Amino acid sequence: MRFGILTGGGDVPGLNAAIKTVVHRVTDEGHSIVGVRRGWAGLLELDLDDPESAGRHIQALDRNVVRGIDRTGGTFLHTSRTNPANVKVKDVPEFLRSMIHGDKAQDLTAHVLQVLRKLGIDVLVTIGGDDTLSYSLRLHNEGVPVVAIPKTMDNDVHGTDYCIGFSTAVSRSVEFIDSLRTVAGSHERIAVVELFGRYSGETSLMAGYLASADRVLISEVPFDGEKVARLMADDRLANPSRYAVVTVSEGAQVIGGEMALRGLEDAFGHRKLGGIGDTVGELIKKYARQDVLVQQLTYLMRAGAPDSLDRMVAMNFAQLASNLALAGSSGRMVALRGGVYTHVPLTLTGEGKKHVDVKRYYDADSYRPRVREVEGQPMFLA
DSSP states (O other), X not given: OEEEEEEOSSOOTTHHHHHHHHHHHHHHTTOEEEEETTTHHHHHTOOTTOTTHHHHHEEEEOTTTTTTGGGSSSOTTOOOOOOTTSBOGGGSOGGGGGGOOSSSOBOOHHHHHHHHHHHTOSEEEEEESHHXXXXXXXXXXXXXXXXXXXXXXXXXXXXXXXXXXXXHHHHHHHHHHHHHHHHHHHHTOEEEEEEOOSSOOHHHHHHHHHTTOSEEEOTTSOBOHHHHHHHHHHHHHHSTTOOEEEEEETTOOBTTOOOOEESOOOTTSOOEXXXXXXXXXXXXXXXXXXXXXXXXXXXXXXXXXXXXHHHHHHHHHHHHHHHHHHTTOOSEEEEXXXXXXXXXXXXXXXXXXXXXXXXXXXXXXXXXXXXXXXXXXXXXOO
């Protein structure tokens, strides 16, 4: 058999560990494997009539090629947010211009299927979040054998308790929050720390909980800006060092407001988020008349090598995905459920986003984590 593997969407620590493990597993069984560079873009932009195109988009993988990749973060295969089923006319590769019909976004899946056949890929292992997995499901429905591995620092893929990247993102966040205390304390300021988290506030909730932030704002619960300002001012006065810390999900919203969006939509219909931390900072200045320190951690959360937990889950997910692929399974996503490694239908990823269980884990009145009863609950409270 000939395997293919790709990574799509945002990078997270642990991707390289997963890639390496899949390569080891399938080559040990006597099969070959190639990596697709830049996610779905690698298949979309491969020109079958150009002999050099495959070399730019496809890389043969073996033990020597992946020998040391697990020691670093990111993905050595690179990634993109390309969606071959929704390509803007201006982004259609030149050699595919003849396939354009009309002036709306183009579905170029037919070309992707042709490329996969030409490359002789018998099974495709995809690593990504909801967007990457949604197109994985499309290919499965088109008859391509696909096995998926979930990754996203937001930990919001439906069907699994855990996604590669979450532990490292939270660990990084806690580390930086603790470090910022020295600055906030030295200047007696209120520190506003903005974290990734579009639709799920779990990263902000867990980072704030573990770092003992004074207040935590999450995507699921719109907040009262004046109330937050008053609470933060009280928290600052109650601290002998005269500072306070609040974490904010990038998808959090003021009551009656909207997400802080910017830029154009990507191929999956998402605009960039960022700026709610500045909004919170301005509200605190306005209503509490306090000096504020605003820090967006954003990409720092996903930078660097994976922690031990993300490396372990990535490797074990990869082992399970390889076993499924070798056994001829398709349309499956590996998962952790109830602390047990398992696999679920890819269709589960389309059943919506996972969200923080606000009733169980969050005090929406005081804007604080409320973790009390944990017996019988998932390790990550997801």
